[in-house]
Amino acid sequence: MKGNFCRLLSVLLCIGCFTVSAVAENLAYTVSGIIYGGSAPLPEASIIIVDSLTLSPIKSVTSDSKGYYSGTVEKGKYNLEITPPTDSEHAVSYVNGIEVSNSNVIQNIVLTKDSTSSTTITGYVKTELGTAAHNMRVIIDSGENFGSGLTDLSGKYFVTLISENSMPAGTVFNANVSSPAAQQTAEIPIKVEWSISNILFHAPLNSLSLPVIVLPHFPVLRGRTTDHTGMPVGGVRVKTAPRTYSWSNEGITYNYESDMGDDTVTSDEKGYYSITLLPNPSYEIQIISPSGMSHENRVYSGVAIFSDVSMDLALNPSKQ
Numbered sequence: 628m629k630g631n632f633c634r635l636l637s638v639l640l641c642i643g644c645f646t647v648s649a650v651a652e653n654l655a656y657t658v659s660g661i662i663y664g665g666s667a668p669l670p671e672a673s674i675i676i677v678d679s680l681t682l683s684p685i686k687s688v689t690s691d692s693k694g695y696y697s698g699t700v701e702k703g704k705y706n707l708e709i710t711p712p713t714d715s716e717h718a719v720s721y722v723n724g725i726e727v728s729n730s731n732v733i734q735n736i737v738l739t740k741d742s743t744s745s746t747t748i749t750g751y752v753k754t755e756l757g758t759a760a761h762n763m764r765v766i767i768d769s770g771e772n773f774g775s776g777l778t779d780l781s782g783k784y785f786v787t788l789i790s791e792n793s794m795p796a797g798t799v800f801n802a803n804v805s806s807p808a809a810q811q812t813a814e815i816p817i818k819v820e821w822s823i824s825n826i827l828f829h830a831p832l833n834s835l836s837l838p839v840i841v842l843p844h845f846p847v848l849r850g851r852t853t854d855h856t857g858m859p860v861g862g863v864r865v866k867t868a869p870r871t872y873s874w875s876n877e878g879i880t881y882n883y884e885s886d887m888g889d890d891t892v893t894s895d896e897k898g899y900y901s902i903t904l905l906p907n908p909s910y911e912i913q914i915i916s917p918s919g920m921s922h923e924n925r926v927y928s929g930v931a932i933f934s935d936v937s938m939d940l941a942l943n944p945s946k947q
Contacts, residue, residue, distance in 0.1 A: 655699045656727050657697050657700070657731045658676060658697070658700055658734060659731065659733060660736060661735050662736050664711065664715060665738070668690075668694025669738060670693070672689065672690040672715075673688075673710040673785070674688050674696045675776070675777060676698045676706075678704075683764075686699075700727055701727070702727055702729075706721065706725070710785070716740050717740055720736060747785060747788075748767055748787075750765075751839045752782050752804055752842065753839055754841070761779065761782065763782075763804050764776075764804070764805050765840075766802065766803040767788060843906050845905065845906075846903075846933060846936060848901070848902050848912075848932055848935075848936050848938060849902075849936070851899055851939045851940075852939070853940070854941065854942055855941055855944045857939075860920070860942060861896040861897060861917075863914050863915065863940070863942065864892075864914065865902060865913075866914075867902065867910055867912050867913075868910070868911050869910075869911075872906055872907045872908075907932060907933075908933075909928075910930040911926060914942060922945060923944065924942070924943070925941065925942055
C-alpha cells in the first residue's frame with residue numbers, strides 16, 4: 628500500500644513539473660525603462676515595440692508623468708521606435724536588437740535635442756462607413772523624409788518627419804497603411820497582411836492635417852462550383868486575379884494591394900465556395916477541375932466585383 632502511494636506521489640510530482648515547464652515556456656516578459664529628454668524624464672513619449680524579424684508592430688505604449696514605459700512581450704528580438712510629444716524639441720530615436728530571453732529587460736533611452744527641421748503630420752484611417760481603423764501602421768514618406776506611427780482608437784495617427792531643411796509647401800507625400808502583424812480584423816477581413824500604398828497628395832505644410840485615408844469595402848464572392856449542366860461539383864479550385872486595384876478620389880490616388888498568396892480557395896463537398904477580395908472592375912476567375920474528373924477548367928474574364936456577389940461557376944464539359 629505504501630509503495631503504491633509513493634508511486635502515485637511520484638507521478639503527480641512529474642505532472643506538476645511538466646505543467647510548470649509548459650507554463651514557463653509561455654511566460655511573458657516586459658521591456659521597460661525611462662525615456663529622458665536630455666537629463667529630465669520625458670512624459671507622453673510614444674514607444675512602438677516592433678518585431679525585429681518581421682518589422683511588424685507588436686504594441687504601442689506611452690511614457691507616464693515620470694517618463695516610465697513598459698510593454699509586455701514574449702521571448703524574441705525587438706526594436707523600439709520612440710517619438711517625443713509634438714511640443715518637444717527632441718528628435719525621434721530608434722533602438723534596435725533588444726533581445727528578450729529568460730528575464731525582463733530594462734532599456735532606458737535618452738532623446739537628444741533635434742537640430743533638424745521636423746514636421747508632424749496627423750490624419751485618420753477609417754473604413755468606408757466611417758468606422759475608425761485602430762492599430763493600423765501608417766508610414767509617411769516624402770521621398771527624402773520618412774516617419775511612422777500607429778492609429779489610436781479613433782483611427783488618428785501622428786507621424787513626425789525629420790529633414791535637414793524645411794519642406795516646402797506643395798511637397799508630395801506617399802503614405803502606406805498596413806494591418807498589424809498580418810492579423811485578421813473587422814476592418815481587414817482577409818487572412819494575411821495587405822497594404823494600401825502610394826496615397827499621393829500635395830499638402831501645404833501650414834496645413835498638417837491630411838485627408839482621411841479610407842479603407843475599401845472588401846467584397847465577398849460566393850456561390851457553388853458546378854458542371855456544365857448545373858450539378859454541384861466539390862473540390863474545385865477557384866483562383867482570382869489581379870490582387871491590386873487603383874482609384875482616385877479628391878486628388879488622392881489609392882493603390883490597394885493584397886498579399887493573399889495566390890488568392891485561391893477550394894469548394895467544399897457540396898460545391899460551396901467563398902473568397903474575400905479587393906474591389907476591382909475586371910477580375911479574372913479561373914476554376915480548376917479536381918484531378919480524375921471528366922471536366923475541363925474554365926476562365927471567366929472581365930468580372931466586376933465592388934460589392935458582395937453570388938456567382939455559380941460552371942466547369943466546361945470534357946472534350947473527349
